[in-house]
Amino acid sequence: MKNFSNLYIFGFASVLVIVVAALLSFVSEGLKPLQERNVEIEKKLDILRSVDMTAGIDEAENKPAFIEEMFAKNISESYVINANGDLLEGRDAFAIAKALKAEMQQPIETRGLPIFVANNPETGTKYIIPVLGKGLWGPIWGYVALNDDYTTLYGTVFAHSKETPGLGAEINTDWFMAAFKGKKIFDEEGNFTSITVVKSGADPNDPHGVDAISGGTITSKALEEMLRDCLNPYVNYFKKQMN
Amino acid sequence: MEPLFSTKNLKLLKEPLNDNNPITVQVLGICSALAITVQLKPSIVMALSVLVVLAISNVVISLLRKMIPPRIRIIVQLVVIAAMVILVDEVLQAYAYDVSKQLSVFVGLIITNCIIMGRLEAFAMANKPWPAFLDGIGNAAGYGVILIIVAFFRELLGSGTIYGLQVIPDSFYEAGYANNGLMILPPMALVVVGLIIWIQRGKNQKLIEEN
Numbered sequence: 251m252k253n254f255s256n257l258y259i260f261g262f263a264s265v266l267v268i269v270v271a272a273l274l275s276f277v278s279e280g281l282k283p284l285q286e287r288n289v290e291i292e293k294k295l296d297i298l299r300s301v302d303m304t305a306g307i308d309e310a311e312n313k314p315a316f317i318e319e320m321f322a323k324n325i326s327e328s329y330v331i332n333a334n335g336d337l338l339e340g341r342d343a344f345a346i347a348k349a350l351k352a353e354m355q356q357p358i359e360t361r362g363l364p365i366f367v368a369n370n371p372e373t374g375t376k377y378i379i380p381v382l383g384k385g386l387w388g389p390i391w392g393y394v395a396l397n398d399d400y401t402t403l404y405g406t407v408f409a410h411s412k413e414t415p416g417l418g419a420e421i422n423t424d425w426f427m428a429a430f431k432g433k434k435i436f437d438e439e440g441n442f443t444s445i446t447v448v449k450s451g452a453d454p455n456d457p458h459g460v461d462a463i464s465g466g467t468i469t470s471k472a473l474e475e476m477l478r479d480c481l482n483p484y485v486n487y488f489k490k491q492m493n
Numbered sequence: 494m495e496p497l498f499s500t501k502n503l504k505l506l507k508e509p510l511n512d513n514n515p516i517t518v519q520v521l522g523i524c525s526a527l528a529i530t531v532q533l534k535p536s537i538v539m540a541l542s543v544l545v546v547l548a549i550s551n552v553v554i555s556l557l558r559k560m561i562p563p564r565i566r567i568i569v570q571l572v573v574i575a576a577m578v579i580l581v582d583e584v585l586q587a588y589a590y591d592v593s594k595q596l597s598v599f600v601g602l603i604i605t606n607c608i609i610m611g612r613l614e615a616f617a618m619a620n621k622p623w624p625a626f627l628d629g630i631g632n633a634a635g636y637g638v639i640l641i642i643v644a645f646f647r648e649l650l651g652s653g654t655i656y657g658l659q660v661i662p663d664s665f666y667e668a669g670y671a672n673n674g675l676m677i678l679p680p681m682a683l684v685v686v687g688l689i690i691w692i693q694r695g696k697n698q699k700l701i702e703e704n
Binding site for chain 2: 266409415
């Protein structure tokens with residue numbers, strides 16, 4: 251075996267890591283605009299999916315452009331409120347939704363809470379709230395669409411970055427998301443109940459409960475927590491609107 | 494100079510598919526075989542990603558093999574593998590965003606796949622780039638084949654679908670057939686791999702031990 255001097259070993263190691271680091275940062279910077287656009291398009295698509303407004307998407311030739319167009323057409327309005335339920339002027343709801351994590355680290359008093367409004371000629375006005383939480387391996391997030399009674403869920407879309415395929419990752423399958431439709435986040439006395447994910451299976455008549463995912467208990471519970479934590483700050487605003 | 498696809502080189506491609514399969518004979522890479530084989534689609538993408546990473550890092554290490562100081566060779570191998578994996582991940586995120594979401598955490602875990610490090614250490618460090626490339630392709634294919642077989646049965650019996658499409662007709666469910674929930678849990682991957690090893694050893698004379 252050839253003998254290498256210590257100096258050579260240090261030199262080799264340094265050159266190797268510098269080359270690798272340069273290569274990776276070059277690639278990462280180069281691909282960033284594409285990756286960010288993918289994320290942005292996906293968020294818009296998820297918002298549209300939460301209100302079932304994605305008709306024609308599979309036939310579209312240029313999907314990103316189609317999604318941009320649908321988003322501009324169907325999401326008629328968006329605004330930002332605070333935890334007291336007052337409107338905050340001059341803040342962009344989509345910009346906040348894009349950097350929701352940073353916004354959620356703000357103290358509750360100064361946090362901006364984005365709401366998107368979708369006007370569906372058939373099913374009426376829907377209010378879409380972005381949510382974000384911690385799953386088992388990484389972030390989970392989603393969009394919750396409420397009917398104009400601010401109580402009944404019209405639709406939900408959930409997504410995740412690192413949950414286990416087949417188990418926790420099931421949160422973004424249709425059967426799981428469909429279970430939220432028609433559930434209520436306020437009880438009859440007007441108290442905020444959020445939605446509970448029930449491990450042994452929810453009673454179909456329970457207006458506030460859905461089935462958990464077998465084998466994905468931690469993700470299911472994380473999702474429940476995410477909904478409670480993210481919808482709670484909106485409660486004041488919802489109550490104001492209801493009265 | 495020997496031809497590109499000499500018998501010796503072809504053997505590098507074929508051997509890992511059966512006689513020297515990384516999963517069923519060498520029993521390497523089991524962890525990822527447990528984790529991602531619940532469904533067919535992530536298994537296929539995982540197999541392809543491992544193929545790219547293993548083939549390229551085998552070639553890179555083989556090119557550098559005379560310059561790598563033996564005392565730090567393992568670290569050098571790790572750096573090369575990690576760089577390739579991150580590269581694959583970045584490219585997937587930019588050009589195949591849906592697939593990259595499907596694979597989620599497991600792309601990063603390719604780094605820890607013992608097959609890759611095993612091939613770099615056992616083969617690429619001592620061979621020329623072209624045989625190293627073939628060896629990488631062969632071993633990744635051997636790994637991928639098992640992954641896809643396991644995923645096929647787990648998805649079919651566990652979810653009643655293949656590649657996300659329902660294949661068990663609704664009438665079966667109405668007649669009382671139920672998906673086997675056990676199949677989607679990790680232990681069943683071990684059982685399926687065990688069954689594959691059993692069948693393979695029964696058929697392949699070379700693998701039958703003497704005593």
